Amino acid sequence: MAADELKACLKAGEIVRSLKCSATAKIRAGARLIDLATFVEEETVRMGGRPAFPCNISVNAIASHYTPSPGCSRTLENGDVVKIDLGAIVDGYIADSAFTAEVGTSAHRDLIDSTNSALSAAIEIVRPGVTTSEIGRAINAVASSRGLRVLRDLYGHNMSRNCLHGGLTIPNYDDGSARKIREGDILAIEPFLTPGSGEISRNPGGNIFQAIRRDAFYATGAEEKELLRRLNRDYGGFPFTSRWLGAETGALQGLIRSAAVREYPLLIEKDGEPVAQAEHTLIVTRDGCKIIT
Numbered sequence: 001m002a003a004d005e006l007k008a009c010l011k012a013g014e015i016v017r018s019l020k021c022s023a024t025a026k027i028r029a030g031a032r033l034i035d036l037a038t039f040v041e042e043e044t045v046r047m048g049g050r051p052a053f054p055c056n057i058s059v060n061a062i063a064s065h066y067t068p069s070p071g072c073s074r075t076l077e078n079g080d081v082v083k084i085d086l087g088a089i090v091d092g093y094i095a096d097s098a099f100t101a102e103v104g105t106s107a108h109r110d111l112i113d114s115t116n117s118a119l120s121a122a123i124e125i126v127r128p129g130v131t132t133s134e135i136g137r138a139i140n141a142v143a144s145s146r147g148l149r150v151l152r153d154l155y156g157h158n159m160s161r162n163c164l165h166g167g168l169t170i171p172n173y174d175d176g177s178a179r180k181i182r183e184g185d186i187l188a189i190e191p192f193l194t195p196g197s198g199e200i201s202r203n204p205g206g207n208i209f210q211a212i213r214r215d216a217f218y219a220t221g222a223e224e225k226e227l228l229r230r231l232n233r234d235y236g237g238f239p240f241t242s243r244w245l246g247a248e249t250g251a252l253q254g255l256i257r258s259a260a261v262r263e264y265p266l267l268i269e270k271d272g273e274p275v276a277q278a279e280h281t282l283i284v285t286r287d288g289c290k291i292i293t
Helices: 003-024 033-046 109-124 132-145 221-234 249-257
Strands: 056-059 062-064 081-090 093-102 156-159 186-189 192-194 200-203 209-211 261-263 266-269 280-284 289-291
Touching (some): 003 280, 062 081, 109 132, 109 192, 249 261
Antiparallel strands (some): 056 081, 156 186
16 A cells, blocks of 8 residues: 555544544433434544545444434433444545444443454454455354354445445355455454344335436436436445435435435344444554554
8 A cells, every 4th residue: 555545544544533532422311313423424524534424323223324314303312222333535545433332321231342352353363364254253253152143234344445345245254255355455344243133124214325326317307417416426436315415305215216326224133132333444464454443
């Protein structure tokens, strides 16, 4: 990695690392989800980056892919298990990280601690030549030893410049893959653990979207064509939320119907059990890795 590329990666990591600390201080009973998400996204810009995706705030059995809608009035309550997943882009280079906090109680401390331990176990074995399935085996071994299960349908991933998901997946269990990580790879490793079955349901309503077409052929009418142009100009292939669009929800729904935009499914643990998440971005080095978040 060239010096300027590494500098951008480290800057993105610095932004995310700082925001995890400041966001943690705002997690309390009565805090509005929309205020927390807006704070993270606006601070990302203020610190010299831009959001890689809408700030995910997934509470209790919601595992991933939820960000508050423009009129959301939901607040955090004592006992909530809150997962904050955030990312920053600097000159196209991305840092992606997540943490879990419990609001006002400690009933789920073992779940959260175990998830952090699973992430540490995975990072400990990262080096060139290690297979992705070995990383998954390390994560699952910690979960099993604590009487917990991983969410098998959720994965970590590699990243490259202007690409959030580069095609390499990092499982949370041994999936038998022989794919090896290489020096210079940028990886986001993210265990999800639960006391439930670990199976997930996919529902609408997460308020996270992605433009998957560029051609105005897929848009109907002037408003949809203009919105599609704007989405590709402002976000490219990166996820966005309706909160960022103002009052153009009608045009957005039209683009979803025409398959120009896809909606990310809201992922929920099927048994209704709480889910914890931990995630770091790291750069694979000759002898191991460098955590940047």
